[in-house]
Amino acid sequence: MTPDPADRWLARLVLVAVLTLILLPIVAGFWQTARAAFGVVPALSAADIGLAAWHQLAATPGLPRAIFLSLWTGAATTFLSLLLSAGCCVWLHRGRSKGLALRMLTPVLAAPHAALAIGLAFLIAPSGWIARAVAPFAGWIQPPDIISVNDPWGLALIIGMAAKEFPFLLLMMLAALNQIPLAQTLRTGRMLGVPDARIWLVLIGPQIWPLIRLPLLVVLAYSLSVVDVAMILGPTNPPTLAVMLTRLYGDADLLLLLPASAGSLLQLGLVMVSGLLVFSMQYLMRVYGPAWIASGACLPGLGLVLRLAAIAGAVMLALTGAALIVLLVWSVTWRWQFPDLLPESLSIRFWMRAGPTVGGPLVTTFLLAFFSTAAALITAIGWLEAEDRRASPRAPWAEALIYLPLLLPQIGFLYGLNIAALSAGLPQGIGMVAWGHTIFVFPYIMIALSDPWRALDPRLIRAAAALGAGPWRILWSVKLPVLLVPILTAAAIGVAVSVAQYLPTLFLGAGRINTLTTEAVTLSSGSDRRVTGVVTSLQALLPILTYALAFAIPAIVFRHRRAARS
Amino acid sequence: MLELRNLQIRHKNSDSLFAPLNLSIPAGQVAVVMGPSGVGKSTLLDAIGGHLAAGFQTKGDVLLQGRSLLPLTAQARRIGLIFQDPVLFPHLNVGQNLAFGLPRDIKGRSKRRATVHKALSDAGLADMGDRDPATLSGGQMARAALMRGLLARPQALLLDEPFSKLDTALRAEIREFTFAHIRQAGIPGLLVTHDPQDAEAAGGPMLTLSPA
Structure with missing residues (x-):
């Protein structure tokens, strides 16, 4: 059977789409950032090639501390997320309630980072819900004089980031467990008398590591360079490097974008060095691990640590749930004095008043989510279909290309991309921002859709082909409807990712495109909590409702088709 | 041959x-x-x-x-293909499954429906066109799968x-x-x-x- 010319045409079309949609903006962005870092920004008539920008960056007050904070909070977030997800993974596997736990993760996975961070701030602030709960016992009538949000060591930032990242890692771990002979490994280990915790560490861990390595690197890169959460929960003076750079980029003095660009490359360096560190740890494990395992040495208390991590994970989930609830509570509050646990009086006044201010950003958020998800979903389906027709497994470079946007710091190339777009004469506005969102939506959609797509029963496709259906008809009337559940789930993930984007909206919209996320971040610094509550609740509800829709649609469409619903 | x-x-x-x-x-x-x-x-x-x-x-x-x-x-x-399992399309009803491979030269909604209906009757599935394939018994599924294969001529x-x-x-x-x-x-x-x-x-x- 010779390959159909139409199939080759499809493969090329998809490749071109991915290259222009994803790779081109990244390369162009980094190129312009690098030019600016070495003194060349034609638009500002800056053309002195040299290291001036780097000297200026080095002279920025607080830079060493900012670098330290980025590394510390990034590494701590990643480690904590890994520990919590591993603990929960082991614990969930013992219980029978895996499905229930996964459903409880859904709102956390759907809610944008910024909403969770703001809700968390409402919880742990000196005047927050936790302090109110403790007040009667501690005898507080005034908010206690402690720094719990924006603490100089970034602890609030670490907790806020880990609360959002560990469910993601947990989900990836559970997916990875389906791909290894888990039951056999457990049975064999137990038969040999190895304690469960050790089986997980030395037998199961090494098998799933290759499958969760990329997601872990995504968490690492993101935690090292996150901007919105760090603005809301992180240290302020100095802040983390990424926040410091965002401030420089946003300064009225446009020439500060030169040192900011140098800082972007520095940020890229931090991410790359941290990534290399992970790989060198992997190398050490590979070299010394087997001998260590064979020596029979054990980590005392490992079982206890895993159990504590599972408890901490559950506490973290409860905290996130409370964070989402407190947002809603504040949004309908009228009066709420400090030591009271609940508001004195409620009102929907702020929701009614929010219309004019929130309406525009809501529509913008919706449009951006719609267009970026549509573009990414069509490209992803095209990619997977082209793979089916080539009938060969995905090349490693292709897998790397999918993950690339998530492994790079956003601040490394987004401002450069803005410069590139301007100098290419592309109109600034919602289209450009939607493109920016697509860069980050596409990888998540690919990650979500690839496994279910490959797991489709191949006999369905053969049966359709044997009945005379061509590849396009098979795609349209067999694959897409049968895969409706995973496709809608992937779309919901895409919407959630788009709604959560902060930096692409800020930089590519030149500050003129406002979404619920940019509004929420702006409001988070000292505005009326009731107004913040309204905007942030809306920001969190939009993706959560999209998820609910993704569950509801197949249930309705396939209400008379039992086997198609699952 | x-x-x-x-x-x-x-x-x-x-x-x-x-x-x-x-x-x-x-x-x-x-x-x-x-x-x-x-x-x-x-x-x-x-x-x-x-x-x-x-x-x-x-x-x-x-x-x-x-x-x-x-x-x-x-x-x-x-060339038709019948598997060990019936492999009926889960998102279509029994009648739609049978109609999937019906050649294009059988034109017109009523003619196509009549063809499917006759095949269903032949297979002892006369009133089951609107059923969810997942609700059929093993033998009914097997007959539906065969009729689907044969209707594609x-x-x-x-x-x-x-x-x-x-x-x-x-x-x-x-x-x-x-x-x-x-x-x-x-x-x-x-x-x-x-x-x-x-x-x-x-x-x-x-x-x-x-x-x-």
Whole structure:
């Protein structure tokens, strides 16, 4: 059977789409950032090639501390997320309630980072819900004089980031467990008398590591360079490097974008060095691990640590749930004095008043989510279909290309991309921002859709082909409807990712495109909590409702088709 | 007439799965291929139907009414395929499943519906067109799958152990039903099976595959 010319045409079309949609903006962005870092920004008539920008960056007050904070909070977030997800993974596997736990993760996975961070701030602030709960016992009538949000060591930032990242890692771990002979490994280990915790560490861990390595690197890169959460929960003076750079980029003095660009490359360096560190740890494990395992040495208390991590994970989930609830509570509050646990009086006044201010950003958020998800979903389906027709497994470079946007710091190339777009004469506005969102939506959609797509029963496709259906008809009337559940789930993930984007909206919209996320971040610094509550609740509800829709649609469409619903 | 001429199949880096095959199946007859597990019986059906996975190569030829099939795509070969499981499309109802492969030259909604309805009646599924396939019994699913395959008017039908998952009583009934419809359609059939009773009932040419 010779390959159909139409199939080759499809493969090329998809490749071109991915290259222009994803790779081109990244390369162009980094190129312009690098030019600016070495003194060349034609638009500002800056053309002195040299290291001036780097000297200026080095002279920025607080830079060493900012670098330290980025590394510390990034590494701590990643480690904590890994520990919590591993603990929960082991614990969930013992219980029978895996499905229930996964459903409880859904709102956390759907809610944008910024909403969770703001809700968390409402919880742990000196005047927050936790302090109110403790007040009667501690005898507080005034908010206690402690720094719990924006603490100089970034602890609030670490907790806020880990609360959002560990469910993601947990989900990836559970997916990875389906791909290894888990039951056999457990049975064999137990038969040999190895304690469960050790089986997980030395037998199961090494098998799933290759499958969760990329997601872990995504968490690492993101935690090292996150901007919105760090603005809301992180240290302020100095802040983390990424926040410091965002401030420089946003300064009225446009020439500060030169040192900011140098800082972007520095940020890229931090991410790359941290990534290399992970790989060198992997190398050490590979070299010394087997001998260590064979020596029979054990980590005392490992079982206890895993159990504590599972408890901490559950506490973290409860905290996130409370964070989402407190947002809603504040949004309908009228009066709420400090030591009271609940508001004195409620009102929907702020929701009614929010219309004019929130309406525009809501529509913008919706449009951006719609267009970026549509573009990414069509490209992803095209990619997977082209793979089916080539009938060969995905090349490693292709897998790397999918993950690339998530492994790079956003601040490394987004401002450069803005410069590139301007100098290419592309109109600034919602289209450009939607493109920016697509860069980050596409990888998540690919990650979500690839496994279910490959797991489709191949006999369905053969049966359709044997009945005379061509590849396009098979795609349209067999694959897409049968895969409706995973496709809608992937779309919901895409919407959630788009709604959560902060930096692409800020930089590519030149500050003129406002979404619920940019509004929420702006409001988070000292505005009326009731107004913040309204905007942030809306920001969190939009993706959560999209998820609910993704569950509801197949249930309705396939209400008379039992086997198609699952 | 379906003919295999010196047909050999091998995976890229290994030897041929079985010795060169020669077989002629006249229209209306069902030939039987037997052989131990793993010898490549399903792969043989894949090669004839055009569903071979990447990395497999064929030698020799497969002819249908004198025309070589190997250069054609699966859908252009017009060869029906019946699996061990019925593999009905889960998102379509029973009637829509049967209509899926109905040729385009049967035009008009009412004519297509009538064709499907007649096939359903033939299969004892008269009132089940609107049913969810997941609610049918095993025997009903098997008959629906066969009717779906035949409505596409295939030029030959491949059967991959289609009776092996049915219980004994049902097996004889479905076997009878299947062979009768193949005879009636006047097309060659090729049945892969482990069950000597299947082979006996088929009554056509018989072949035992052995590793090359």
